[in-house]
Amino acid sequence: MSENVFPVPPQIAANALVDQAKYEEMYARSVSDPNGFWGEQAGRLDWIKPFTKVKHTSFDPHNVSIKWFEDGELNVSANCVDRHAAATPDKVAIIWEGDDPGDSKKITYAELKDEVSRFANVLKAHGVKKGDRVTLYLPMIPEAAYAMLACARIGAVHSIVFGGFSPDSLGARIEGCASAVVITADEGLRGGRKVPLKANVDAAVAKLPVVTSVLVVRRTGGAVAMTEGRDHYYDVEAAKVSTDCPPLAMNAEDPLFILFTSGSTGQPKGVLHTTGGYLVYASLTHQYVFDYHPGEIYWCTADVGWVTGHSYIVYGPLANGATTLMFEGIPTYPTASRFWDVVDKHQVNIFYTAPTAIRSLMGAGEALVQKTSRKSLRILGSVGEPINPEAWMWYHNVVGEGRCPIVDTWWQTETGGILITPLPGATALKPGSATRPFFGVQPAIVDAEGKILEGATEGNLVITDAWPGMMRTVFGDHERFVQTYFSAYKGMYFTGDGCRRDADGYYWITGRVDDVINVSGHRMGTAEVESALVAHPKVAEAAVVGYPHDLKGQGIYAYVTLMTGEEPTEVLRKELVAWVRKEIGPIASPDLIQFSPGLPKTRSGKIMRRILRKIAEDSFDSLGDTSTLADPTVVDDLIEHRQNRH
Numbered sequence: 001m002s003e004n005v006f007p008v009p010p011q012i013a014a015n016a017l018v019d020q021a022k023y024e025e026m027y028a029r030s031v032s033d034p035n036g037f038w039g040e041q042a043g044r045l046d047w048i049k050p051f052t053k054v055k056h057t058s059f060d061p062h063n064v065s066i067k068w069f070e071d072g073e074l075n076v077s078a079n080c081v082d083r084h085a086a087a088t089p090d091k092v093a094i095i096w097e098g099d100d101p102g103d104s105k106k107i108t109y110a111e112l113k114d115e116v117s118r119f120a121n122v123l124k125a126h127g128v129k130k131g132d133r134v135t136l137y138l139p140m141i142p143e144a145a146y147a148m149l150a151c152a153r154i155g156a157v158h159s160i161v162f163g164g165f166s167p168d169s170l171g172a173r174i175e176g177c178a179s180a181v182v183i184t185a186d187e188g189l190r191g192g193r194k195v196p197l198k199a200n201v202d203a204a205v206a207k208l209p210v211v212t213s214v215l216v217v218r219r220t221g222g223a224v225a226m227t228e229g230r231d232h233y234y235d236v237e238a239a240k241v242s243t244d245c246p247p248l249a250m251n252a253e254d255p256l257f258i259l260f261t262s263g264s265t266g267q268p269k270g271v272l273h274t275t276g277g278y279l280v281y282a283s284l285t286h287q288y289v290f291d292y293h294p295g296e297i298y299w300c301t302a303d304v305g306w307v308t309g310h311s312y313i314v315y316g317p318l319a320n321g322a323t324t325l326m327f328e329g330i331p332t333y334p335t336a337s338r339f340w341d342v343v344d345k346h347q348v349n350i351f352y353t354a355p356t357a358i359r360s361l362m363g364a365g366e367a368l369v370q371k372t373s374r375k376s377l378r379i380l381g382s383v384g385e386p387i388n389p390e391a392w393m394w395y396h397n398v399v400g401e402g403r404c405p406i407v408d409t410w411w412q413t414e415t416g417g418i419l420i421t422p423l424p425g426a427t428a429l430k431p432g433s434a435t436r437p438f439f440g441v442q443p444a445i446v447d448a449e450g451k452i453l454e455g456a457t458e459g460n461l462v463i464t465d466a467w468p469g470m471m472r473t474v475f476g477d478h479e480r481f482v483q484t485y486f487s488a489y490k491g492m493y494f495t496g497d498g499c500r501r502d503a504d505g506y507y508w509i510t511g512r513v514d515d516v517i518n519v520s521g522h523r524m525g526t527a528e529v530e531s532a533l534v535a536h537p538k539v540a541e542a543a544v545v546g547y548p549h550d551l552k553g554q555g556i557y558a559y560v561t562l563m564t565g566e567e568p569t570e571v572l573r574k575e576l577v578a579w580v581r582k583e584i585g586p587i588a589s590p591d592l593i594q595f596s597p598g599l600p601k602t603r604s605g606k607i608m609r610r611i612l613r614k615i616a617e618d619s620f621d622s623l624g625d626t627s628t629l630a631d632p633t634v635v636d637d638l639i640e641h642r643q644n645r646h
């Protein structure tokens, strides 16, 4: 790991919102007087009914309960749209950059208000009421933001499913939150290729009577099947309603959205976020972490199907009245200069992306960056996985020409917003470190027994007290929420990440310590891939682990035991990859499949994944204790096969 230190550049320090002294002062207050600090910060929003209570939270595993601003009322869409439409109607809210470089448009706050209100009226016309869930399966088009905000406007709870998920995965997520209404597009467009979104919805909902309406936004105009009575083109429905839809007063703790994410079991969890605390947190972090100044153009390259898109394309920036860029395409289309071409085209000041994108563009060479100007860039951001120091240095030196601080932001779907991060004007940077906690965030490092470790140390990362943006529960399964996050270490939120803290108090995330892997910044449960594999008729057993991958960060390594009599052929290997893509989606494609006649198991039959991880990493010498194995020769076999692959 690099121990280079990059001080705050003078031109950033000169007009940053926070310098180091102010960070220390605000941080100290945020943890010593959370009620005072967050009570004041909540003033950044418009409240319909002011709150009288601020923090009311408990991490006690017998009574986990998280409430912020619990008697206040507000509306998220009024805060993200109406108040800016009134104050700065002609200001651009969303710059949309299409997949094709010739395709872009700008939506002002006044236009956004009309579009969101119209969308909300269409939802109402289809029977959507406060508390109802609505599933979105959309490409990166402005309608995705309109639909999210429309739900918020009428108190409906959106659940967005990333367009790269298969019909089966989509179906499970629709069922998981019982959405009667699904919003999709005819087809998506990414890198010049069409994505059959509506056809996937058809396959997903065929066996789901719960779905009564499918609204189809026309994106490509491609012909799609429309089921009479169930499917409706959005534009046809929109023409029937007005642009007048008053925002509903919501309690601060009313649900805003559900987002399914992977955990250690085969079933994704519906992470539930609520209204007031979430928006205060998304808005505050967006402003301070990116040092956002009014008038700046801000671009987060995530997809709204992930939490980053929720908090830092839509809710945070729009709550702040910012101009947010929404990109439909991919970094390498039509060329690997695309990101930087878009930066120049729209004069982007703040750019936030994932290490996997940086690594792939790094591989394409510096010339493709250098032919663009990038003079408008001021702040760079990274999210989703640890950024290796080499990629950090390239991002800093080549993309940012040494002048832009990089904010390496650590957080999770569950946390709602950024928890550990530098602030551009306050924090000296170390490549590969997410640095220091944000206001109100109290990280700690514990050992396996839950003992808090002090000073420079390494262990598991926990958060010892609540922050406003955190998830409130697992939708429909509060017990699972308590079990997953609060039972490993009593009274603390367990992140699932390993972490090192250095002598300067800087945090270095070392990656997941559970059965979650991070593939190209996409979070995946190894158990999900395993259950997809064992659903194949020729597979008897499967164990999946992550392994270091140059571009993806982690790759998917599957050990597969075939049914007796099945031959381990290349054809079958390809068939299994295609099978997983169909079952879960392309993001879950196994990178390596090793046919293994046996898997290392304890005498009680439990697969020893620790050993499988080591073999996948080629760390044959550090397998640890193998004395509890039922059949130690299995390991020798696996190692031999692994070595033969090279």
Ligand code: PRX
Residues within 6 Å of the ligand: 261, 307, 308, 382, 383, 384, 385, 386, 387, 408, 409, 410, 411, 412, 413, 414, 434, 495, 496, 497, 509, 511, 512, 518, 521, 522, 523
């Ligand atoms: O392991 C951490 C990694 O991504 C996980 C959360 O994934 P997800 O819920 O999909 O949210 C991703 C976007 C917020 C974390 O548990 N992770 C996220 N950001 C970083 C990171 N690891 C290291 N450094 C980061 N900046």
